[in-house]
Amino acid sequence: MPKSDPEIAPGAFKLYDAYAHGALSRRDFLDGLKAYAIGGLTVSVLAAALMPDYANAQQTAAGDPRLLEEDMLYASPNGAGEMSGYLVRPAGAETPRGGVLVIHENRGLNPHIRDVARRAALAGYVAFAPDALHPLGGYPGADDEGRTLQRQRDGREMLQDFIAAAHVLRDHPACTGQVAAVGFCYGGAVANQLAVRLDWLAGSVPFYGGWPEPENAEAVNVPLQIHLAALDDRVNAGWPVWRDALDAAGAPYEVFMYEGAQHGFHNDTTARFDPQQAELAWSRTLAFFEQVLNA
Incomplete structure (x- = not known):
């Protein structure tokens, strides 16, 4: 903690x-x-x-015997060309599992997002967390440097890297072919974009991420579970426009607003962490995964 x-x-x-x-x-x-x-x-x-305290805020350590973990390369022909990601799944699983694509914030694949991937795997899924900083050497070990590096990448190219990762996870032999996405902050914005661009996606869970252009709502056939922090004025300012667009398009979504919570309330490595709201949001996320991946 x-x-x-x-x-x-x-x-x-x-x-x-x-x-x-x-x-x-x-x-x-x-x-x-x-x-x-x-x-x-x-x-x-x-x-x-x-500031984040990764050393003292890890729920599941790397090397947990209940999990199989690997850092693997994958092809992103429309993005960086070569990418890498962290693949983690339950040890001893004899049958394929649903896939969860875990999308990091604006600083690369830091220890917290790796921890979130392990949580998804412990819930019974094959989790894959790409590192958008792979073309620049990978997450550098410090968030300040990670933010600087991620700003150097082209946003459209990075989105293609996550789209490629979704396909890689879908086609992995440990996966059933059913994939849902979850993302946080920048990753939440990517999770919204994947719902627009991948009509085969089983579901998407954006946590306090940016919004697509409203005209893109017509393309959303993917169930969305949206998590917002009540004190997050910056992100919430764009929500009414996207909400109205989703409603007009008849797109499937549910939204949860967490009273008293700050942007980043799910991240247990900073003072913005809200234990009760984070636990509630994650329990809803897992229930959503159960619905869209295991039904």
């Missing part, structure tokens, strides 16, 4: 959100935190509380 965090003001969370999404430099982020470093709370302590 994550470390014990000090009381953090809403404005500090907004600063971190801007920093994490490239709207603030690290220097400006730290300068901005000075306004909230009061009552004996230092900028360094506040920044440490807001």
Whole structure:
């Protein structure tokens, strides 16, 4: 579980959100935190509380004997050419399982997303988590560097890399051919795009991701389960337009709004983590997977 965090003001969370999404430099982020470093709370302590703590917030460690894990290369002919991803599935499974494509945030395949892939595998699925940073050497071990690297990649090319990954997972011998996607932040935006572009997808679960253009709603025949944080003004601003487009198209979706939750509330490596809301959202996600992958 994550470390014990000090009381953090809403404005500090907004600063971190801007920093994490490239709207603030690290220097400006730290300068901005000075306004909230009061009552004996230092900028360094506040920044440490807001930053990811991967070492102490892992639910399932790599090497768990219940799982089979491998980092594998795959072809992405319309994207980077060669890509890599983390494939994990239940050990001892004698029959193919449904596939879950796990899509990372805007910093590459970090330890948290690998952990989420293991959680999906422990729930009985074949999970595949691509690393969009593979063409640049892979996730560099630090989120600041990962964000910088991911901004260097072409967005359309990266989307093709995730589309290729969905096909690779669908065709893997350990998979039944039924695949659902789940993504977080940038990955949530990709999960929305996959619902537009892959009509064979069994389902898609975007967590607080960006929205496709409304005219694309007509292409959505894939069931969507959408998770939003009530305090996430940046992402939520675009939701009404996409909601109205989905309604007009008769697209299948359900949406859950988590009161009091910040953007990134499912990520248990930062102070934005909301244990109760994250547990509820993940239980809904697994119930959705059961419905679309095992029915």
